[in-house]
Amino acid sequence: xxxxxxxxxxxxxxxxxxxxxxxxxxxxxxxxxxxxxxxxxxxxxxxxxxxxxxxxxxxxxxxxxxxxxxxxxxxxxxxxxxxxxxxxxxxxxxxxxxxxxxxxxxxxxxxxxxxxxxxxxxxxxxxxxxxxxxxxxxxxxxxxxxxxxxxxxxxxxxxxxxxxxxxxxxxxxxxxxxxxxxxxxxxxxxxxxxxxxxxxxxxxxxxxxxxxxxxxxxxxxxxxxxxxxxxxxxxxxxxxxxxxxxxxxxxxxxxxxxxxxxxxxxxxxxxxxxxxxxxxxxxxxxxxxxxxxxxxxxxxxxxxxxxxxxxxxxxxxxxxxxxxxxxxxxxxxxxxxxxxxxxxxxxxxxxxxxxxxxxxxxxxxxxxxxxxxxxxxxxxxxxxxxxxxxxxxxxxxxxxxxxxxxxxxxxxxxxxxxxxxxxxxxxxxxxxxxxxxxxxxxxxxxxxxxxxxxxxxxxxxxxxxxxxxxxxxxxxxxxxxxxxxxxxxxx
Numbered sequence: 001x002x003x004x005x006x007x008x009x010x011x012x013x014x015x016x017x018x019x020x021x022x023x024x025x026x027x028x029x030x031x032x033x034x035x036x037x038x039x040x041x042x043x044x045x046x047x048x049x050x051x052x053x054x055x056x057x058x059x060x061x062x063x064x065x066x067x068x069x070x071x072x073x074x075x076x077x078x079x080x081x082x083x084x085x086x087x088x089x090x091x092x093x094x095x096x097x098x099x100x101x102x103x104x105x106x107x108x109x110x111x112x113x114x115x116x117x118x119x120x121x122x123x124x125x126x127x128x129x130x131x132x133x134x135x136x137x138x139x140x141x142x143x144x145x146x147x148x149x150x151x152x153x154x155x156x157x158x159x160x161x162x163x164x165x166x167x168x169x170x171x172x173x174x175x176x177x178x179x180x181x182x183x184x185x186x187x188x189x190x191x192x193x194x195x196x197x198x199x200x201x202x203x204x205x206x207x208x209x210x211x212x213x214x215x216x217x218x219x220x221x222x223x224x225x226x227x228x229x230x231x232x233x234x235x236x237x238x239x240x241x242x243x244x245x246x247x248x249x250x251x252x253x254x255x256x257x258x259x260x261x262x263x264x265x266x267x268x269x270x271x272x273x274x275x276x277x278x279x280x281x282x283x284x285x286x287x288x289x290x291x292x293x294x295x296x297x298x299x300x301x302x303x304x305x306x307x308x309x310x311x312x313x314x315x316x317x318x319x320x321x322x323x324x325x326x327x328x329x330x331x332x333x334x335x336x337x338x339x340x341x342x343x344x345x346x347x348x349x350x351x352x353x354x355x356x357x358x359x360x361x362x363x364x365x366x367x368x369x370x371x372x373x374x375x376x377x378x379x380x381x382x383x384x385x386x387x388x389x390x391x392x393x394x395x396x397x398x399x400x401x402x403x404x405x406x407x408x409x410x411x412x413x414x415x416x417x418x419x420x421x422x423x424x425x426x427x428x429x430x431x432x433x434x435x436x437x438x439x440x441x442x443x444x445x446x447x448x449x450x451x452x453x454x455x456x457x458x459x460x461x462x463x464x465x466x467x468x469x470x471x472x473x474x475x476x477x478x479x480x481x482x483x484x485x486x487x488x489x490x491x
């Protein structure tokens with residue numbers, strides 16, 4: 001759970017709310033509109049220092065004569081965009097700078113469009129969308145009322161926290177996205193019922209071949225639950241040149257699958273560890289490819305370099321990934337790793353995966369590879385993308401089943417349903433688990449938000465199979481609350 005610092009050096013006890021969040025303007029050209037943030041000022045006058053309420057990255061700082069005056073914007077570790085406005089002078093932080101909670105950003109002033117000195121503190125879910133405003137008072141744990149600041153006693157709210165009543169506190173204005181119903185369910189060229197699939201095999205130089213219109217089956221397993229991520233691909237009746245290239249020179253294979261239109265994309269990229277041909281039932285010739293995600297990076301990624309004192313864990317990860325004998329790239333890295341720094345210089349001499357696992361475990365996180373890229377996440381991290389609403393009309397198949405840690409279910413093969421993506425499923429569609437004596441019984445998530453931990457993509461371009469099986473953990477509520485302070489890897 002994120003915690004927040006009061007944004008004025010005068011402190012909560014020495015400050016007042018001069019204009020509450022969502023209050024209606026009665027004067028000026030803004031008459032009739034709602035206040036987008038909260039205005040704070042010291043009770044006894046003066047010019048207190050403006051403080052960062054949460055650590056994060058400075059996204060922007062500048063001057064807006066008609067509005068915010070001298071301002072800066074910080075994307076916090078809570079993934080929200082925090083606006084600090086009307087400073088007396090230009091903010092003393094620069095774009096791209098990493099700051100900690102409590103960092104002095106500037107002095108309270110009256111620049112821009114104001115009637116007197118104060119801090120306008122505003123929070124948005126999406127930086128450029130004023131429709132995603134968040135009540136700053138709820139995060140600070142203060143009453144949203146004009147007058148002296150009053151502490152409500154409520155814990156700060158974050159996307160992974162649990163409220164006092166036990167209700168998951170996913171903000172009401174978190175962005176959701178309804179999956180569009182599958183269209184194009186007609187025969188389309190060589191695609192069956194709007195399905196689309198492409199296999200790309202490349203050699204060590206990046207040269208490759210595109211296999212599209214043949215009969216293809218595949219079984220792809222993706223997960224962050226410490227299991228191997230692999231794919232088994234069968235391609236029927238390829239010509240001799242294609243067979244020879246794949247078996248002799250094939251290094252990397254990529255699978256793209258889904259449906260025509262937006263519901264199509266990459267579902268797997270991995271290193272080929274075996275390729276061979278065989279006859280099936282004495283009729284069809286089958287070329288089988290067995291691939292493992294990031295096999296070469298994990299098993300051949302040796303590093304030898306040093307880093308200076310003060311480097312962040314994220315910087316260490318970037319160097320480990322890029323300087324490995326078989327390099328990789330970072331993808332989704334938990335925000336907390338940008339705050340932790342090395343207390344002294346360090347020499348890295350060994351396998352990249354071992355150092356990455358050490359960094360992950362020291363932060364109660366898990367390491368997994370996804371299509372050749374490094375990911376280190378925590379069970380308590382907020383969603384890194386919009387939450388997908390999954391219903392029978394948008395691809396849900398059958399009845400999802402409750403598990404000890406969340407749910408498992410089945411959907412049409414839509415690539416947007418992937419590991420670490422959050423989905424929302426109405427609990428009315430879910431079959432609850434029968435209570436077993438002597439076992440831990442958990443409840444379904446009250447908001448129906450679940451984080452996908454494992455997917456199995458199963459496809460047959462000329463058969464019935466075209467779906468994804470998924471296992472998902474409760475995103476907010478009991479499980480994250482139980483694990484967020486766990487020692488070691490919570491997974």
